[in-house]
Each structure stands twice: as structure tokens, then as C-alpha cells.
Amino acid sequence: MSTVCPVNVSRPTRSTDGCPNCGFIAWCLPANLTAHESKQVHERIRHRHLIKRNERLYYAGAALTSLFVINSGFVRTSITNSDGREQITGFSMAGELVGMEGFGMGKHLCDRVALEDSSLCGIAYTDFEQLTRDIPALRHHVYREMGAEIARSHRIMLLLGSMHAEERVAMFLLNVSGQASALGYSKTHFRVSMTRKDIGNYLGLKLETVSRAFSHFNNTQLIAINGKDVEIENLVQLRQIAGDYGTCGPCL
């Protein structure tokens, strides 16, 4: 537990050519960089780190040497306290930058594990630091993304602090749906790649409670669920149960 397991670096390349739909480049899009700025960023990206299912990207406390954007796959973020209690604080998918919260400290503040075989594009800490110095739009984007992460955490605190089990599960499904939709997939038919236990941990529930909520939604024709395969059959009512999806925004 105390030794740090570095990401399995599989001959990353600097050229963009070998990285179609590069996640890092996609992440930068909302920053509206100029052609010149874009070029500066692209030159620093280390493309296509591969990581296997259940492999650890890093532990909390590990030196932060790189920041990663997920290209494909799924990553689970968690923290563990001295009792050994673990709390999953989020699931990240393609297009998301992970590790920002440790950027200022120079070390990671959470554990991150791949839920599936995943591909990541990274950038060295020092390169990124320099780029945010030189590119105001990128710096701004980092402030915006970090702020959004704080706001997201606050929404989960609301969920954990005051919502009932079925409301939480409904919210979870709507968030996965929103994520799938953002990636261009169906928002009513998708796969939840995490286990019931992980979902429960994230939502502050036991796995049996998550399973029961799924079964209940299934029996009342809100969803059709079969293992990890979910089809939402009544999006409107699911939103009513979740209560506030409209104003809440994505939580995952």
C-alpha cells in the first residue's frame, strides 16, 4: 500500500498522428485556443498511455508528475481514511482531465483506478505549469474546470446529505445517461461499467440497496435492467424521482 505504482507507460509518442480523437486536444477545445497556442499544447502531449482494468493510475500522496485526460475507458476516483473506509468520489470518462486537485500541491490527493482497460493522454507537470503561465485562455480553462469540480462535489454532498436511496440511484442513472449522451452514445441505452458495490459506495448506500432500487425501477417500467446493461424506459418519471436534475447538472 505504501509503494507507488506508476502508470504502465506504453511507448507514448509526441506526434498527434498516432492519436486520432486525442482526449487532451478535445479537453482543450472549450478553452478556444489560437492556432499558435494549440500548437504549443500539442507539442507537449504524450499520447496513448495504456492502463488495464483494475490497474492503479496513482495513489493519494504520490508525486504528481503528469496530468492525464482520458481517451477511452473509465476511471474511478476515491479516498481512503485511516480506518480503511473508502469513499468513491467520482467516475471519470473520456474527455475528462484527472488529477487537477493535486496540481497546486505537486502531489496527488486521491487514488485513481481504471474501471476498464483505458487509454490516456498526458502532459508533464512542468510543461503544463508553463503552458498555463503563457496561455491565459488555458489558465482560465483550468480555473473553470477546478471550480466546476468543486461545484460538482457540492452537488454530491447534497445528494449524500439529504436524498433517499431511490432518489440517489435515479440521479446516478441520469448522470450516466448524460455522460453517454455527451459522448455521442444513446442516452437511454447504455452500460454501467461499475459494480453495484462501487455504485453503492459512491452514493452512500449498500450494494443490496442499489440492487433493490434497480429491481424496483425495473418492475415499475422505469428502466429495463439486465446486469450492467440499462435501458431507460421512462426518462421523465426518472427525473421526477431524482427531483432536480434540471438545475443540478452532471454529478458523476
Next chain:
Amino acid sequence: MSTVCPVNVSRPTRSTDGCPNCGFIAWCLPANLTAHESKQVHERIRHRHLIKRNERLYYAGAALTSLFVINSGFVRTSITNSDGREQITGFSMAGELVGMEGFGMGKHLCDRVALEDSSLCGIAYTDFEQLTRDIPALRHHVYREMGAEIARSHRIMLLLGSMHAEERVAMFLLNVSGQASALGYSKTHFRVSMTRKDIGNYLGLKLETVSRAFSHFNNTQLIAINGKDVEIENLVQLRQIAGDYGTCGPCL
């Protein structure tokens, strides 16, 4: 509810002279600014905005025109969803910068209300943006503080997701104790300025449950409590109940 209530600006001054122990200057200390950089920051601070108990600093959604550091007093941060459910996400005290999470968006993402008559020192959004551009150490400090805020939220998620009522309340008391201690006050004898209801909301508990936990700790000689006046009598055992204070760090 929809109109934005601007902070009651009481003839703020630009000179440092009228602001002994200026909170903003204190907040900058860990950034280790050079004398010249310090001067740049000091020139932009608008000192001593006053705000009364229960007055609102701003609503979520309001344009972010200034960032504030608390000089004295206490501020409650919360979010509200469309159901009207509110979640208190933190209590801030002297020396803390509030509003960072909205910095990148240019608008506030949470509501902030004074728990007591408070004094704040502010800096205009555009001035701060400019300063973080020109002063690497300040920029770095912002990254660090925002990251710390994300990590703090994650710890609360752990608390809300897996801790029992008395563990939560013990954690809360240790955090208030830590805050008091950080300000140079006694860490065993302090005042909790928030109501039982606010404490409960923050901890995901009902006010009766908070009251019962306090009573129980009182009856078992862990604390001596009288209304808002708290004396910790057995810090060691309180930490044992909270479980992980050592590794958790401040949560408030």
C-alpha cells in the same frame, strides 16, 4: 429569491493603514510573495466590507465581481436544488478566501450568508485575474487552494457517505477546535456560532440527532456543552470516535 443582493459596501478603503491584521494579506502569506509582488496585491485590496448577521454575501448565479477574504466573523456556504432542499457545504472563518469556485465562470456557484456580523476584505475580479497572470506564486497559491477545497469536499463526502451520527458530530467538533486553534484561540474551549439545525444540515443529520450526540458526549465527560459554548474534556477519546482525524485534515 431571484434578485441579487449585493454586499453592503461600507466605504471600503484602499490603504492598508485602516486594516490591521488584514485577512487578504494574511491569506497571501503562504504564497511567499516578494516585497514588490506584495505591494502589487496590497494596492488592489478594498478593505473592510462589513456585513451583518444573516445578511447574504451573494446568491449562486450572481455575477462574480469580487473575491473576498474573511477578516473576522463566520460565513456559511450552501447550495439549493429545485426541490428547495438546501445543503450547507461549509463554514468559513477568518483568513479564508471565499468564492474561488466561481472564479473561472465569472459567476458564483453557491450562496453565502454571514453567520455573525463579519468583516471582509475584497479584491475586484479583474484585478485578481491580472495579478494571477503576473505573479506566478499567487497563481500557484490559487491552484493549491482550489485543489485543497476539492480535497476537503471529498473528505466530507466520506463523512456523509459512511460515518455514523456520533462520528460525524465528533469530527465536526474536532474541526471547529482545529479552526479555533489555527486562529490562536483555545482548541478545547470555544463557541459554535451555528445552530443545531445548520450543523445537522451540514452533517446530513436532523437537529435532534445533533442535540442527542452533544448530550451523549456531555454525559460521558467527553465534552462540557452549554448552548453554543463547548469545552472539550477528552480530546483523545473524541478523536477515537471521529476515527481518522489524523489523516483527514480539516473539513469545515
Next chain:
DNA sequence: CGTGGACTTGATTTGAGTCAAAGGAGGTGG
């Protein structure tokens, strides 16, 4: 001095946790 909010305490209810059993999926090695 009276009124409303804050707090405490007790009795009761209930939503989610715990415990237990059994079916099912996926991965591994012979």
C-alpha cells in the same frame, strides 16, 4: 413581559443496513 426561535428529551416509526442463501457471469487452468 410576552413571543418566537432554539434546544432538549422522550416515544414511536421507518428506511436502509445486516445477515443469509442461492443463482449467474466471467475468467482460468487442466
Next chain:
DNA sequence: CCACCTCCTTTGACTCAAATCAAGTCCACG
């Protein structure tokens, strides 16, 4: 390729921690 094993999931019965409901006290403040 099949058998086995492990982990995941579902469902039922029971328990329990915290919520709810209710009553009464204590202040602070107009």
C-alpha cells in the same frame, strides 16, 4: 473445451440507527 472457482448480483427475513412526532424548557429580543 469444459469444469471449476471466484466474484457479482438478486431476493428474503430481520434488525437497528436515525428520522419523525410530540412536548416542554430556555433564552433573546422587541
